[in-house]
Amino acid sequence: MSGRKKILVVDDQYGIRALLTMALDKYDVKEACNGRQALELARTWEPDLMIIDMKMPILNGAETIMSLKNIDWKCKVLVMTAYDNNYRLDNSQISGFISKPFDIDELISMVDDILQNSEE
Secondary structure, eight states: OOSOOEEEEEOSOHHHHHHHHHHTTTSEEEEESSHHHHHHHHHHHOOSEEEEESSOSSSOHHHHHHHGGGSSSOOEEEEEESSOSOOOOOTTSEEEEEESSOOHHHHHHHHHHHHHHHHO
């Protein structure tokens, strides 16, 4: 596999996942439709960044982020939400928040910055 950074896009809306997968094509991108699937992929695939929606079925974004602590590997997290950002989260893994609807160029810029800063 190439040395491209890995991004896991987690959202229950197919259209959002498809848009981000296409927009972030310079990265190696995989998709998950809920938190449980995201945690399974995080354990086996070890992405560098997880872009996650907060409101999803099965495991919501906050529950998924809290469950990441149980994985013996750390990734950066970019939170997407159409709701307020008043979630009780451990911010040590959260690299940013972006509100839905978002500007795709702004999101790409945030992703580039987060992944570039993770190399330093």
